[in-house]
Amino acid sequence: MDPMDAIRTTFFIECDELLAQLEEGLMAMEQGSADSETINSVFRAVHSVKGGGGAFGLDPLVRFSHVFETLLDQIRSSQVEATESVVATLLRAADMLADHVSAARDGGGVDEARSEQIAAAIMSHTLGGSSAAAYQPQPDEIEGLDFKPQMISLDLPSAEPAADFDISALLAGAAAAPADPVANDGEGGWIVNFAPHASLYAKANDSALVLRELSGLGEAVISVNDEALPTLDEMDPAGAYLGWTVRLPASVAEEDIRDAFAFVDDDCDLEIVREGGGSADLDISALLAGAVEPRTSAEEPADLLSSLLQEVVQSPPAAAPAPPAPAPVAPATAQNKPFNLMDLAPHVDELTQSAPSAPVQAQAANAPAAPPPPQTIRVDLDRVDRLINLVGELVINQAMLAQRVMESGAGKATDVNLAITDLELLTRNIQDSVMAIRAQPVKSVFQRMPRLVREVGEATHKRVRLVTEGEGTEVDKTVVEKLSDPITHMIRNAIDHGLETPAEREAAGKPAEGTVRLTAAHRSGRIVIEVSDDGRGVDRVRVKAKAIEKGLISADAQMTDEEIDNLIFAPGFSTAATVSDISGRGVGMDVVKRSVQALGGRITIISTPGQGSRFSLSLPLTLAVLDGMVVTVGDQTLVAPLTTIIESLKPRAGDVRPLGPSNFVLKIRDAFVPLIDTGAALGFGKSKFDPTEGVALLVESDVAGQVALMVDHIQGQRQVVIKSLETNYKPTDGVAAATILGDGRVALILDIDGLVTAHRKAPPRADTLAMTG
Amino acid sequence: MNLTILAVDDSRTIREMLGHTLRQAGYQVITAEDGVHGLEVLQTERPDVIVTDINMPRLDGFGFIEAVRAEGASRTSPILAPTTESEPEKKARARAAGATGWIVKPFDPVKLIEAIRRVAA
Numbered sequence: 001m002d003p004m005d006a007i008r009t010t011f012f013i014e015c016d017e018l019l020a021q022l023e024e025g026l027m028a029m030e031q032g033s034a035d036s037e038t039i040n041s042v043f044r045a046v047h048s049v050k051g052g053g054g055a056f057g058l059d060p061l062v063r064f065s066h067v068f069e070t071l072l073d074q075i076r077s078s079q080v081e082a083t084e085s086v087v088a089t090l091l092r093a094a095d096m097l098a099d100h101v102s103a104a105r106d107g108g109g110v111d112e113a114r115s116e117q118i119a120a121a122i123m124s125h126t127l128g129g130s131s132a133a134a135y136q137p138q139p140d141e142i143e144g145l146d147f148k149p150q151m152i153s154l155d156l157p158s159a160e161p162a163a164d165f166d167i168s169a170l171l172a173g174a175a176a177a178p179a180d181p182v183a184n185d186g187e188g189g190w191i192v193n194f195a196p197h198a199s200l201y202a203k204a205n206d207s208a209l210v211l212r213e214l215s216g217l218g219e220a221v222i223s224v225n226d227e228a229l230p231t232l233d234e235m236d237p238a239g240a241y242l243g244w245t246v247r248l249p250a251s252v253a254e255e256d257i258r259d260a261f262a263f264v265d266d267d268c269d270l271e272i273v274r275e276g277g278g279s280a281d282l283d284i285s286a287l288l289a290g291a292v293e294p295r296t297s298a299e300e301p302a303d304l305l306s307s308l309l310q311e312v313v314q315s316p317p318a319a320a321p322a323p324p325a326p327a328p329v330a331p332a333t334a335q336n337k338p339f340n341l342m343d344l345a346p347h348v349d350e351l352t353q354s355a356p357s358a359p360v361q362a363q364a365a366n367a368p369a370a371p372p373p374p375q376t377i378r379v380d381l382d383r384v385d386r387l388i389n390l391v392g393e394l395v396i397n398q399a400m401l402a403q404r405v406m407e408s409g410a411g412k413a414t415d416v417n418l419a420i421t422d423l424e425l426l427t428r429n430i431q432d433s434v435m436a437i438r439a440q441p442v443k444s445v446f447q448r449m450p451r452l453v454r455e456v457g458e459a460t461h462k463r464v465r466l467v468t469e470g471e472g473t474e475v476d477k478t479v480v481e482k483l484s485d486p487i488t489h490m491i492r493n494a495i496d497h498g499l500e501t502p503a504e505r506e507a508a509g510k511p512a513e514g515t516v517r518l519t520a521a522h523r524s525g526r527i528v529i530e531v532s533d534d535g536r537g538v539d540r541v542r543v544k545a546k547a548i549e550k551g552l553i554s555a556d557a558q559m560t561d562e563e564i565d566n567l568i569f570a571p572g573f574s575t576a577a578t579v580s581d582i583s584g585r586g587v588g589m590d591v592v593k594r595s596v597q598a599l600g601g602r603i604t605i606i607s608t609p610g611q612g613s614r615f616s617l618s619l620p621l622t623l624a625v626l627d628g629m630v631v632t633v634g635d636q637t638l639v640a641p642l643t644t645i646i647e648s649l650k651p652r653a654g655d656v657r658p659l660g661p662s663n664f665v666l667k668i669r670d671a672f673v674p675l676i677d678t679g680a681a682l683g684f685g686k687s688k689f690d691p692t693e694g695v696a697l698l699v700e701s702d703v704a705g706q707v708a709l710m711v712d713h714i715q716g717q718r719q720v721v722i723k724s725l726e727t728n729y730k731p732t733d734g735v736a737a738a739t740i741l742g743d744g745r746v747a748l749i750l751d752i753d754g755l756v757t758a759h760r761k762a763p764p765r766a767d768t769l770a771m772t773g
Numbered sequence: 774m775n776l777t778i779l780a781v782d783d784s785r786t787i788r789e790m791l792g793h794t795l796r797q798a799g800y801q802v803i804t805a806e807d808g809v810h811g812l813e814v815l816q817t818e819r820p821d822v823i824v825t826d827i828n829m830p831r832l833d834g835f836g837f838i839e840a841v842r843a844e845g846a847s848r849t850s851p852i853l854a855p856t857t858e859s860e861p862e863k864k865a866r867a868r869a870a871g872a873t874g875w876i877v878k879p880f881d882p883v884k885l886i887e888a889i890r891r892v893a894a
Contacts, residue, residue, distance in 0.1 A: 044783065204851040
């Protein structure tokens with residue numbers, strides 16, 4: 001894959017995260033709970049989208065982001081206040097930005113009119129209006145910075161690969177200068193006087209590199225002016241004492257010369273004049289005299305530096321002979337130069353504290369390193385899935401091994417058994433860790449909801465506020481993705497059908513703004529998602545009438561309130577008087593119910609007329625593994641999810657009381673709970689059902705509170721790998737799935753709620769099979 | 774040229790683009806995702822040139838440049854910062870903080886390499 005394609009993919013993934021960050025920040029701003037860091041993060045999100053978009057040439061996206069970003073920048077620098085109307089515009093802008101990103105990614109278009117409209121709204125809040133926010137596709141060049149790609153010759157005298165200039169050559173040039181005083185070019189060559197300030201070096205600019213730049217423009221004659229250079233003991237290593245005069249041919253363009261100083265012109269004295277031209281006050285001979293003077297005693301051009309450096313070698317505490325910037329050059333030029341720079345190298349560290357050649361020294365001087373931030377990596381989901389599968393098999397295998405070992409008669413305290421116990425612990429740990437890899441918070445789904453609420457609210461002219469709770473609740477990744485549709489439908493439904501218009505609400509004494517609550521929580525080993533609203537509740541009269549009209553129930557059917565409420569889940573049902581494209585046409589709650597059931601979940605509704613409705617969606621946390629209590633009923637081995645079991649007990653004779661013709665209850669301490677013959681409920685036929693000979697499992701069910709299940713024996717607790725019965729057989733009431741035990745037999749995993757429901761529908765009688773297929 | 778460049782930017786996309794462009798030009802590249810992370814990286818690495826974005830969480834470019842210039846082995850390393858369009862105040866602020874030079878955004882690979890050559894041997 002072309003690397004740019006991979007980076008492009010990365011960009012769009014990043015855009016999703018940035019858009020989520022943007023949404024979150026704007027929500028906080030809307031609620032008035034945003035601090036300056038939040039506003040900054042909102043700005044950065046749009047800024048980064050724009051930055052990346054620019055890199056890929058996604059013009060419409062960049063244009064829009066720029067307008068958006070400009071206003072956000074003004075807000076974060078407090079030039080513009082984030083009033084309610086401003087924030088409302090920002091929210092719309094965020095939605096539009098998301099559309100632009102999608103269009104850029106998938107190649108479609110956006111609603112241009114809407115984009116223009118929102119951009120105009122943004123600009124109306126922006127100081128300086130359209131002119132400030134107008135995007136110039138070509139960034140203006142910074143003044144004075146006229147970047148032309150320059151071919152800089154690397155063939156300077158004696159150039160090393162890593163050091164393409166060298167001091168001796170420059171100084172050789174300097175030494176040669178006096179030989180040709182003024183007549184370098186004669187006709188209007190350039191004279192550049194350049195004296196850096198200390199600030200130039202403080203910003204890590206390197207005069208030598210600037211001089212190299214100039215050398216690349218044409219034949220340069222460089223001389224140094226070191227009049228200001230103090231003695232070593234007076235010298236400040238960070239000080240700037242040297243100046244240079246560079247003479248360039250007239251053929252060089254002035255702007256190219258200026259350009260070479262682009263980074264440093266604020267930090268130096270710079271004078272660029274034509275030779276023999278206007279600057280009569282330039283005393284060339286004085287400069288040359290200054291340049292020539294220190295050389296009186298030397299034949300070799302390099303002696304000046306050499307002598308300075310020699311002094312340094314002999315007196316380590318003294319300051320370095322040159323400003324820190326050229327120091328990195330020193331080791332590089334050491335190879336074939338006449339000075340003893342190699343001697344100098346070890347001392348450079350001490351002197352300048354900036355030697356690149358002494359990492360050990362540098363590190364010793366540093367504070368202990370701070371702990372690195374937590375790292376993440378991206379992994380293909382396939383690999384994780386495979387891993388989870390294999391770990392599941394590992395668990396089964398380990399269980400079988402344990403079984404075999406037990407059967408072989410090895411005592412509990414033998415080495416083998418101890419090793420097996422260790423193995424079990426290890427396997428369990430591996431499994432937990434592996435499952436955690438795929439677990440994700442539902443936040444990613446919840447985050448899409450505020451926008452949905454805004455859109456549906458707008459479309460139905462209702463005022464809605466969304467409150468979310470528990471978005472950190474984690475669930476397996478595959479389950480998370482499937483949550484999006486059901487939650488979307490439930491929220492749409494709540495707003496469209498549940499909430500009244502502001503006028504109706506006020507007439508009913510409610511606040512004009514309706515509230516939709518979206519919560520997620522773990523409960524009894526499952527994840528429960530609830531969408532509740534404070535609207536009008538299910539209109540039972542209308543629902544019943546509609547159901548009769550659609551032939552879903554007979555005209556004289558007797559139904560409880562709950563049953564009427566649940567009619568909305570029946571396929572083909574819709575109470576929308578006008579079929580809006582939001583949640584009508586019978587594609588609504590029944591679709592929701594189907595997709596929820598396909599995941600092994602359940603959906604229920606509780607409604608109070610005039611006060612609101614609550615949809616409750618419950619799903620298994622993970623589709624792979626379960627901690628269970630293995631029990632026997634008749635000749636069957638079953639597994640009850642451990643998370644549902646409250647306690648187990650052996651009932652005493654007097655604790656079992658009959659209730660009605662065919663039901664029993666169990667007295668537990670001071671309360672009575674329904675007692676269910678598990679075997680009968682599942683259709684195994686009536687068990688012995690002498691409760692005192694069996695064991696009662698007290699379990700918690702969603703639909704009926706606490707219930708006691710009668711079983712014959714408890715075999716023990718085990719972690720089992722869930723194998724789907726549905727995909728391998730078919731859905732079965734009362735049975736959630738199946739597993740393979742250590743001895744190789746198949747055990748059914750009980751679905752407590754399903755079991756209880758089945759029991760209620762058709763209470764077990766001695767001679768009937770209660771189980772439905 | 775075997776220089777090492779440290780690229781600091783909170784956008785993963787930009788980090789990858791910088792890395793790609795710079796590696797193609799023969800440089801070694803290390804990255805950090807904000808100013809704080811950049812300072813941590815500098816405790817164990819000695820890049821020859823630092824390229825840092827300005828807008829970043831935790832510690833922004835200005836803060837980062839100032840911190841690098843305050844102390845530490847990279848005090849005298851060249852630092853390049855991006856500027857978008859022409860924002861003279863931002864550029865001035867970066868320079869006041871201690872930036873060596875700048876690059877115009879959106880990044881033009883040629884200009885990026887040029888700027889690096891300008892500040893590093």
